[in-house]
Amino acid sequence: MPRIPRRPSPIVAWLILAAGCASPSQPNALLERVDRAEAVWLREAPEAYEARQHRACECLREAAGPVRMTVTRENAALPGSTSEVVVSMTYESDGEPVPEEYRGGFYTVEGLFGLLRWSIEVGADSVEVDFDPALGYPRDVLIDLDRGTADEELIYSFELLEPADGPDPAAPPPPDIR
DSSP states (O other): OOOOOOOOOHHHHHHHHHTTSOOTTOHHHHHHHHHHHHHHHHHHOOSEEEEEEEEESSSOHHHHOOEEEEEEEETTTSTTOOEEEEEEEEETTTOOBOOHHHHTTSOOHHHHHHHHHHHHHTTOSEEEEEEOTTTOOEEEEEEESOTTSTTOOEEEEEEEEEESSOOOTTSOOOOOOO
8 A cells, every 4th residue: 555655754744834825814714614624634634544633742752652543533424413432542653542631632634623712712822733725624733822922932844644435526526725
């Protein structure tokens, strides 16, 4: 099975994001982008997917990953009423399961959308996000809750590796979510 190329490091991703994504000074515009992207995800997402996620943080390696997770979407046939369930989560480096105490630091696609909404609601100083243009999921996320506080940023890199099924290539392109 061919492997999808690795994503840039979180530092590189942050630099790319900082160069021109949404501004937290316009939370309504950012929330509209999140809503449009999530609508694409709910419409186009596979019923199950495998993803790679890395979290950049001042934390233990066990809390940063990268991890591989397998996720199923319950009620995927009912638009807007899905629930994502993590079937497995392992460290990419050795295939060992992620201990329960570290799982909460990693998010499914629905969890990333929730994290983005929460950061907008609490008035984070900076929220930068890059969405996958075909499936709508957040690929790179940088949230700085308070510019005056060091090391509280939330930085995630998310890569969909193996969807069980993909978007219909004959379908019209999704709306612009950039």
